[in-house]
Amino acid sequence: MxxxxxxxxxxxxxxxxxxxxxxxxxxxxxxxLWVADMDFACAEPILKALHERIDRKIFGYTMYDADECMDAVTGWMKKRYGWEESRENLFFCPGVVAAYAALINLLTEPGDGIVLQRPIYYPFTNKANSNGRIPVDNALIYENGAYRIDFEDLDKKMADPANKVLVVCSPHNPTGRVWTEDELKKTVEICKKYDKWIICDEIHCDLIRRGVTFTPIMNVAPEYADHIVVCTAPSKTFNLAGMKTSNIVIHNKELQKKWKDYVNGSLSMDGASALGMTAMIAAYTEGxxxxxxxxxxxxxxxxxxxxxxxxxxxxxxxxxxxxxxxxxxxxxxxxxxxxxxxxxxxxxxxxxxxxxxxxxxxxxxxxxxxxxxxxxxxxxxxxxxxxxxxxxxxxx
Ligand SMILES: Cc1ncc(COP(=O)(O)O)c(C=O)c1O
The missing domain is CATH 3.90.1150.10 (Aspartate Aminotransferase, domain 1)
Structure with missing residues (x-):
């Protein structure tokens, strides 16, 4: 079609x-032409699945961890990127920004530094501030009209005991950089050297120019997966931001437990949207x-x-x-x-x-x-x- x-x-x-x-x-x-959603109609299979779901007439509490949903998410990761993810490591959140806010609460204490690579998607700064954390700038180098990571400065920032987490925006919003395998490896190496966490926001990963390759951070750093949390979603890719669904990948067992206690337990944020689940499954399987x-x-x-x-x-x-x-x-x-x-x-x-x-x-x-x-x-x-x-x- x-x-x-x-x-x-x-x-x-x-x-x-x-x-x-x-x-x-x-x-x-x-x-x-500002906030990041699209003015395009959703893919036909998504619209069809939603119509059919509406015809089922009831929109009660809905499971994210249903087989069909888990398989759709892991199937997409594997098919598009050769990323083998286990369903036990997948967690639901209504949005990536909400997940980021929850994660900095779980991984850091008030007053701790969160390292960001500016210019960067502003909620990373705002949510750090509103949760009493300190945004710390590892500014990207802008030279000859192009951006790259300042690894020397990154090393200094991650060496500082006050800084606990690095946010990797991959692909990077707003600069549009898609980090190469080499850049990702160097980034992970530095975090590993100082035993720091990485929150990797891969929400834009499917929206890549022809001739450019996206590399999931989990594929380059399996040995450090225990210190990395990855956020993906169908929202940017398939224009489903209002469906409020995202996928949070956590390998670390201790953090998984904390996530369950805090996000699912204390905040009760584990309820998936009925239409969101339908849209996500259709997107990843037929989009x-x-x-x-x-x-x-x-x-x-x-x-x-x-x-x-x-x-x-x-x-x-x-x-x-x-x-x-x-x-x-x-x-x-x-x-x-x-x-x-x-x-x-x-x-x-x-x-x-x-x-x-x-x-x-x-x-x-x-x-x-x-x-x-x-x-x-x-x-x-x-x-x-x-x-x-x-x-x-x-x-x-
Ligand atoms: C890098 C990045 N992360 C997260 C979001 C928002 O994600 P969500 O709507 O799932 O909170 C956006 C939206 O523009 C974004 O660009």
Whole structure:
């Protein structure tokens, strides 16, 4: 079946955060290309499974650890990545951010440091702060328009006894880096040297450009698996964020027990959503064809933006996104780290609601993150609005 990603679907009235709760300061008539969900219809097999499930008429308490669900998750990991995961190590959580918050509570004490690689997905910082932990920056090196890990600094940060956990965002949001096997091995080596935990967020792992290979951290570091927790989900891959389901992989038996006591016990957060489970099973067992077509479409959107910037805004730079559907654009050639000027320009002149770079940390000043998981016509409109605003301000 050929999917139509050009279809523009009206999301108003569906309580969609992306279109109905715009970032602070954005005008109501802004084009919304911020929060990370897609404007594409879900894969047909998922819709069909949901319709059939609705026809069963009852939506009672639902099991995550049902065979069909466990097999769907482990089957996907094995088929796509050769990642052999045992179902005993899989735990349910309504979301990866919720899992991260729970995990830092289980793995650290108030006042402990959580090492993050900024610019980074802002909830890692916010949730560390709101749980009384200290976010510690192992900033990525940005050189010649590309990002890499500062391993020397990482070694220093992990050597510090106050820092207990490293967050690996793999693929990395917002820079789009897909860490190589070598980078992952070096990262694990450093954590192993100092006996530190790794929380590896692989939520974007299926959204990879053609020609790029994603490596699950568990495949490169089986000997350190006891100190690694991996978070995956069908939410980004299959546009199911509102279904509230994610997969948390924990090998360490002691941590498994703590998770059960705290997350399932104290917080009672183990109840899966009935429709979420149905959607997840259909996604992982029948969604591959849709995903492959989606990847081609996203590659096309990135190529379109790259060409557009080169032609009309030549001092802008689209950082090469090896993964994710998030375009990370460096506009410092025009605004020279003046993030307020850039925000004003985007919100008030261009009327596009994007994620401002500075929210990902100081390193993101003068950048914009555009969610490119939208029909090409919407991306074209966004780029035209930005270009017109820059021209009217006589920046180009
Ligand atoms: C790296 C990363 N982790 C987690 C999330 C959110 O996950 P969830 O909705 O499962 O909390 C996002 C969403 O944008 C993300 O980019």
């Amino acid at each position: 050929k999917y139509n990603f050009d279809e523009v679907i009206d999301r108003k009235g569906t309580h969609a955060v992306k279109v109905e709760r715009l970032p602070k300061g954005a005008d109501k008539d802004s084009l919304a 591959e064809e849709w995903l492959e077509q989606l990847k081609d479409y996203l590659d096309g959107n990135f190529a379109y933006i790259d060409e557009y910037l080169k032609k009309y805004l030549p001092k802008a730079h689209l950082v090469k996104a090896e993964g994710t559907y998030l375009a990370w654009i460096d506009l410092n050639g025009y605004v020279d780290r003046d993030e307020k000027k850039l925000e004003e320009l985007m919100q008030k002149k261009a009327k596009v609601a994007l994620d401002e770079g500075y929210i990902f940390g100081d390193e993101g000043r003068g950048f914009e993150r555009i969610n490119v998981a939208s029909p090409r016509s919407v991306i074209e409109e966004c780029m035209n609005r930005i270009r017109t605003a820059f021209e009217e301000e006589k920046l180009v």
